[in-house]
Amino acid sequence: MRFTKDHEWVELDGDVATIGITGYAADQLGDVVFVDLPAVGKDVRAGEALAVVESVKAASDVFAPISGAVTAANGALADAPETVNDEPEGAGWFVKIKVSDRGAVGALMNRESYEAFLATL
Amino acid sequence: MSHDVPRTTPLTAAHRALGGRMVVFAGYEMPVQYPMGILKEHLWTREHAGAFDVSHMGPAFLDLTSRSGDAEADHGAVAAVIERLVCGDIAGLKPGQLRYTLLLNEAGGIVDDLIVGRPARADEQGRLYIVVNSGTKDADFALLTKASTGKATLTRADDGALIALQGPGAADVMGGLIPGVDDLTFMSFKQVNLQGQILLVSRSGYTGEDGFEILVPAGMAVSFWERLLANELTAPAGLGARDSLRLEAGLPLYGHDLDETVSPVEADLGFAVSKRRRKASDFPGAARIGRECAVGPSRLLVGLRVLEGAPAREGATITNETGEPLGNVTSGGFAPSLGASIAMGFVPPSSAVVGAPVKVVVRGRAQMAEVVTRPFVPHRYHR
Numbered sequence: 439m440r441f442t443k444d445h446e447w448v449e450l451d452g453d454v455a456t457i458g459i460t461g462y463a464a465d466q467l468g469d470v471v472f473v474d475l476p477a478v479g480k481d482v483r484a485g486e487a488l489a490v491v492e493s494v495k496a497a498s499d500v501f502a503p504i505s506g507a508v509t510a511a512n513g514a515l516a517d518a519p520e521t522v523n524d525e526p527e528g529a530g531w532f533v534k535i536k537v538s539d540r541g542a543v544g545a546l547m548n549r550e551s552y553e554a555f556l557a558t559l
Numbered sequence: 560m561s562h563d564v565p566r567t568t569p570l571t572a573a574h575r576a577l578g579g580r581m582v583v584f585a586g587y588e589m590p591v592q593y594p595m596g597i598l599k600e601h602l603w604t605r606e607h608a609g610a611f612d613v614s615h616m617g618p619a620f621l622d623l624t625s626r627s628g629d630a631e632a633d634h635g636a637v638a639a640v641i642e643r644l645v646c647g648d649i650a651g652l653k654p655g656q657l658r659y660t661l662l663l664n665e666a667g668g669i670v671d672d673l674i675v676g677r678p679a680r681a682d683e684q685g686r687l688y689i690v691v692n693s694g695t696k697d698a699d700f701a702l703l704t705k706a707s708t709g710k711a712t713l714t715r716a717d718d719g720a721l722i723a724l725q726g727p728g729a730a731d732v733m734g735g736l737i738p739g740v741d742d743l744t745f746m747s748f749k750q751v752n753l754q755g756q757i758l759l760v761s762r763s764g765y766t767g768e769d770g771f772e773i774l775v776p777a778g779m780a781v782s783f784w785e786r787l788l789a790n791e792l793t794a795p796a797g798l799g800a801r802d803s804l805r806l807e808a809g810l811p812l813y814g815h816d817l818d819e820t821v822s823p824v825e826a827d828l829g830f831a832v833s834k835r836r837r838k839a840s841d842f843p844g845a846a847r848i849g850r851e852c853a854v855g856p857s858r859l860l861v862g863l864r865v866l867e868g869a870p871a872r873e874g875a876t877i878t879n880e881t882g883e884p885l886g887n888v889t890s891g892g893f894a895p896s897l898g899a900s901i902a903m904g905f906v907p908p909s910s911a912v913v914g915a916p917v918k919v920v921v922r923g924r925a926q927m928a929e930v931v932t933r934p935f936v937p938h939r940y941h942r
Contacts, residue, residue: 469598471893
């Protein structure tokens with residue numbers, strides 16, 4: 439699993455990357471009440487808005503950590519958005535993306551680097 | 560008010576010790592939530608009791624410069640000073656009674672919403688207890704001071720702590736700390752003596768629940784807060800839960816649902832315009848308000864239930880079913896007690912009909928919504 443400074447995680451399986459937000463991000467957002475996910479087939483570019491996650495208090499953008507085409511969105515979050523808080527790095531995943539450049543994933547932080555980054559916040 | 564260095568309240572260190580997530584709000588460093596989280600703090604308050612630090616608000620006293628000693632005459636004289644600025648019946652307050660009222664500008668727009676109380680004690684007639692909003696308090700106090708020149712003196716009391724204890728368990732918690740406060744009914748207040756300190760206890764709040772708002776001297780603030788929290792019915796609750804609770808209660812928030820362009824009639828706050836005052840037409844903006852009462856306003860604040868999709872927040876466009884704009888959402892979000900998204904916003908009176916289908920536009924998507932009655936969650940005041 440790889441991580442971004444915007445607190446997204448990326449898990450690569452072949453050329454499909456599963457993307458979600460980290461436990462730290464979920465904790466900062468507070469209770470998630472709605473997740474606005476992109477449509478399957480949408481092309482996303484790294485750094486662009488990928489999804490919007492809504493807590494009781496506010497709406498927050500989630501940015502695409504890598505470029506590619508959306509192949510799946512986690513429909514289970516529609517009925518159970520709290521899964522993002524309960525299992526942020528598992529069942530609370532957001533989307534799967536067919537990545538155009540696998541090397542871009544490897545360039546992201548590993549867990550050790552991400553945890554070191556969190557320690558600076 | 561913005562300040563380079565945020566102001567603190569007597570409870571700021573206590574919030575940090577509780578793990579409060581601090582934000583700057585209206586120039587004050589305040590807890591938006593504690594480790595329990597907004598959702599659970601909200602639900603806990605509806606079920607038991609939530610303790611809120613609202614010391615950023617603006618409590619003050621307005622005192623007649625020279626009293627005659629005649630209680631009714633002195634109350635009438637101080638009421639006349641503030642009635643020049645507000646549309647409520649302040650002269651008609653009974654001893655110990657609080658009233659929600661509105662400061663208005665000459666155009667009939669709302670400068671602030673506030674609470675005005677007449678003390679219960681015979682030796683305090685000629686005094687009013689006032690609580691205004693945090694973001695507007697400096698301007699409000701300047702306005703009140705100017706209007707009082709030569710007649711009354713305004714004394715700020717925002718150096719202490721103002722604590723709200725809200726929820727069905729609030730009376731039990733307070734009763735255990737201060738005997739006799741359960742005698743208070745909704746929108747009444749009294750002075751109590753606790754260990755040699757004077758506290759003002761009001762049966763009031765902005766969550767739709769029974770509860771109290773207590774003005775506590777700074778030196779006693781932390782110990783009083785800790786005694787409230789020592790009761791297992793009480794959980795500390797932050798600004799986040801305070802906002803979602805007041806939204807469910809259908810209560811407008813100044814600076815969002817209300818501003819200087821909005822009239823009391825448009826805001827559906829006609830109850831706050833006194834009949835006597837309207838007849839006399841003797842408050843700022845009376846002409847507009849009289850006209851709107853007679854022929855109806857051009858827009859009306861309504862409650863909306865969002866039937867699909869994301870929460871519609873402040874600024875979202877409200878349209879009719881065919882997509883023509885009707886107005887904007889002024890506050891909205893997820894309602895924890897309903898498990899649904901709700902909002903308030905302005906629409907033309909022709910659309911302000913319960914059950915009317917509308918749409919709210921969130922991130923470019925038109926989502927189904929409908930006009931519903933406010934409050935969204937029934938009020939449970941102790942009358």
